[in-house]
Amino acid sequence: MIRLLNVSRHFQRGPDVVRALDHVTLTIPDGRFAALMGPSGSGKSTLLNLLSGIDRPDEGEVEVAGRRLTGLSEDELAAWRARHVGLVFQFYNLIPVLSARENVELPLLLTDLRGPERRRRAEVALEVVGLVQERFDQLPGTLSGGEQQRVAIARAIVTDPDLIVADEPTGDLDAQSADAVLALLSELNREFHKAIVLVTHDLRALRWVDEVHHLDKGRLLAGDEALRASETLEQALGTARRHAKVKP
Amino acid sequence: MNYRTLVSRNFSRGRLRTVLTAASIMLSIFLACAVLTLPSGLAALVERVTSGSRVLVHNKAGLSYMMPYSYLQKVRAVPGVTAATSFSWFGGIYDEPKNLFPNFAIDADAVGDIWAEFQIDPQAIADFRRYRDGALVGYQTMRKFRWKIGDRVTLRSTIWPVDLDFRIVGVLPEPHGNPMWFLFSRTYMEEALRAKGLSADFAGMIWVRVDDPANVGTVMRRIDDLFRNSDAETASETEKSFFESFMSSLSGLSNVILAVGFLVAAAVVVITANTCSMAIRERAPEIAILKALGFRRFTILGLLLTETLTLALGSGVIGAVAAYGVLKLLAALGATGARPGLGPLSMFLVTPWHVLEGILLSLVVGVVAGVVPSWGAARKPVAEALREVF
Numbered sequence: 001m002i003r004l005l006n007v008s009r010h011f012q013r014g015p016d017v018v019r020a021l022d023h024v025t026l027t028i029p030d031g032r033f034a035a036l037m038g039p040s041g042s043g044k045s046t047l048l049n050l051l052s053g054i055d056r057p058d059e060g061e062v063e064v065a066g067r068r069l070t071g072l073s074e075d076e077l078a079a080w081r082a083r084h085v086g087l088v089f090q091f092y093n094l095i096p097v098l099s100a101r102e103n104v105e106l107p108l109l110l111t112d113l114r115g116p117e118r119r120r121r122a123e124v125a126l127e128v129v130g131l132v133q134e135r136f137d138q139l140p141g142t143l144s145g146g147e148q149q150r151v152a153i154a155r156a157i158v159t160d161p162d163l164i165v166a167d168e169p170t171g172d173l174d175a176q177s178a179d180a181v182l183a184l185l186s187e188l189n190r191e192f193h194k195a196i197v198l199v200t201h202d203l204r205a206l207r208w209v210d211e212v213h214h215l216d217k218g219r220l221l222a223g224d225e226a227l228r229a230s231e232t233l234e235q236a237l238g239t240a241r242r243h244a245k246v247k248p
Numbered sequence: 249m250n251y252r253t254l255v256s257r258n259f260s261r262g263r264l265r266t267v268l269t270a271a272s273i274m275l276s277i278f279l280a281c282a283v284l285t286l287p288s289g290l291a292a293l294v295e296r297v298t299s300g301s302r303v304l305v306h307n308k309a310g311l312s313y314m315m316p317y318s319y320l321q322k323v324r325a326v327p328g329v330t331a332a333t334s335f336s337w338f339g340g341i342y343d344e345p346k347n348l349f350p351n352f353a354i355d356a357d358a359v360g361d362i363w364a365e366f367q368i369d370p371q372a373i374a375d376f377r378r379y380r381d382g383a384l385v386g387y388q389t390m391r392k393f394r395w396k397i398g399d400r401v402t403l404r405s406t407i408w409p410v411d412l413d414f415r416i417v418g419v420l421p422e423p424h425g426n427p428m429w430f431l432f433s434r435t436y437m438e439e440a441l442r443a444k445g446l447s448a449d450f451a452g453m454i455w456v457r458v459d460d461p462a463n464v465g466t467v468m469r470r471i472d473d474l475f476r477n478s479d480a481e482t483a484s485e486t487e488k489s490f491f492e493s494f495m496s497s498l499s500g501l502s503n504v505i506l507a508v509g510f511l512v513a514a515a516v517v518v519i520t521a522n523t524c525s526m527a528i529r530e531r532a533p534e535i536a537i538l539k540a541l542g543f544r545r546f547t548i549l550g551l552l553l554t555e556t557l558t559l560a561l562g563s564g565v566i567g568a569v570a571a572y573g574v575l576k577l578l579a580a581l582g583a584t585g586a587r588p589g590l591g592p593l594s595m596f597l598v599t600p601w602h603v604l605e606g607i608l609l610s611l612v613v614g615v616v617a618g619v620v621p622s623w624g625a626a627r628k629p630v631a632e633a634l635r636e637v638f
Binding site for chain 2: 049054055056074075077078079080081082083085087089093095096097098101102105106107109110115118119155
């Protein structure tokens with residue numbers, strides 16, 4: 001269970017205070033595949049950072065998988081993330097001098113596992129995300145965008161976390177690769193019961209997620225506002241589908 | 249894959265930069281080790297060329313002032329003196345002005361006793377006494393001009409209006425003989441000067457051999473007392489103190505060289521720190537990702553510092569060992585005489601202690617250069633690091 005209670009986050013930009021999140025309250029039950037949507041600057045990534053323990057709120061409470069994150073120190077949060085959260089970024093952010101397998105092994109360095117076991121788990125994770133074995137020892141620079149994102153997802157799941165957070169995971173991919181990545185995340189959610197929170201602008205994600213939360217100007221939309229946002233998205237998705245159908 | 253892999257793989261990015269940084273550290277440690285040999289090298293040089301039972305007597309007013317030649321007989325009569333010779337600078341050049349080397353007129357009968365540890369061939373000493381134009385020449389000077397025993401050479405004095413022809417009768421042999429000196433009989437110079445109507449009643453210095461090193465102080469006092477209140481009072485000093493005072497004029501230069509050497513090392517620290525800083529800044533996105541994955545601040549600090557320290561230490565070891573090897577090689581080359589200019593380098597040896605100091609210095613370079621940028625990158629909160637790079 002992810003629970004945010006009356007959470008606010010402000011940033012100082014020069015003389016101005018930017019309210020990135022303004023008294024947001026949100027609950028996402030265990031094992032759900034949730035999407036956070038909204039225009040740029042609406043606070044999606046800030047919200048994602050708070051519920052993944054990357055950032056701390058100025059006000060309010062954040063609780064994930066029964067652990068209250070508010071009040072934990074930077075190092076305590078790091079230790080918690082290493083064990084409980086898997087992260088996927090828009091630009092994959094793999095270490096360019098490490099092979100695909102070594103990139104996936106990276107979070108396991110923070111565990112007590114021995115070398116051979118780390119290697120075995122990394123290979124299992126790479127098989128789960130469907131990367132062909134011949135690619136395991138290749139450097140990220142020699143892989144396609146879709147393959148790199150698969151490696152990044154393998155890195156996110158290799159520690160068997162409770163929660164996977166993905167920030168625009170399809171933002172840098174072509175349509176085919178984006179569909180494959182969304183399908184993969186959905187499969188991880190269904191088969192391995194991983195809670196996934198996705199920040200995206202990609203309307204294709206609506207086909208895969210269980211719930212969508214709309215943000216605008218640091219506020220979580222609710223009631224009529226949320227309904228209108230969903231309808232707008234549904235219309236946009238319908239248009240996109242029709243457009244896709246008429247394409248040769 | 250382990251932390252060692254992670255550190256070593258990071259060296260493979262920007263290979264040229266890694267190589268250039270390593271080379272700059274290597275060269276600075278090489279230089280630091282080389283300049284560290286200066287004080288001990290100069291001391292060893294003094295130790296090598298001096299004897300505990302030899303005393304040098306000169307005019308109290310300074311080395312450029314002469315003493316009457318009659319002083320020599322009075323000095324020889326002082327109790328404790330076993331041998332003595334006058335020692336006068338001739339200022340001779342061979343062939344052309346650039347070929348100036350130390351050449352002195354001495355009393356031929358004393359050479360074997362005064363410089364007994366030179367281990368001059370007895371036949372050469374006998375010939376030196378027999379031939380009034382005989383000369384004993386240091387081994388490096390012999391090699392420099394490709395002279396051999398029996399050769400005849402002419403020296404043109406730069407202070408007296410005379411040219412003297414010599415026959416080389418022997419060598420001041422290595423390793424104990426003075427490598428540069430050219431010694432010849434004072435009688436020969438005296439005749440030449442008299443022929444020009446010049447007086448030769450002078451001695452630039454007087455070398456004295458004392459019977460026992462324990463008596464050196466007493467003998468020096470007796471000699472100086474002997475000439476007190478005369479027109480040319482004397483100042484006696486041990487050979488060691490004479491060379492030390494001569495070398496002290498070089499110690500200022502030595503200190504300057506030491507200071508420059510360490511300034512170079514300091515400059516390398518700054519350059520390395522700048523390089524590390526740039527390298528870490530370029531990797532800011534990766535460091536942010538490592539933090540997001542759960543790597544703690546001290547783990548990241550450790551990884552970054554390990555990289556810097558490995559680079560500095562590895563380069564430092566190579567630089568220090570290279571200094572050890574190169575100076576040893578130069579010393580060996582100098583000893584062969586193939587390159588006479590390298591001769592004194594045999595005293596300037598990098599010792600294992602210098603190597604250790606060089607390696608420790610490289611560690612300091614690594615810590616100082618790495619700690620600020622590494623800590624700056626490690627301590628930044630993960631959210632701030634991610635916001636800055638994405």
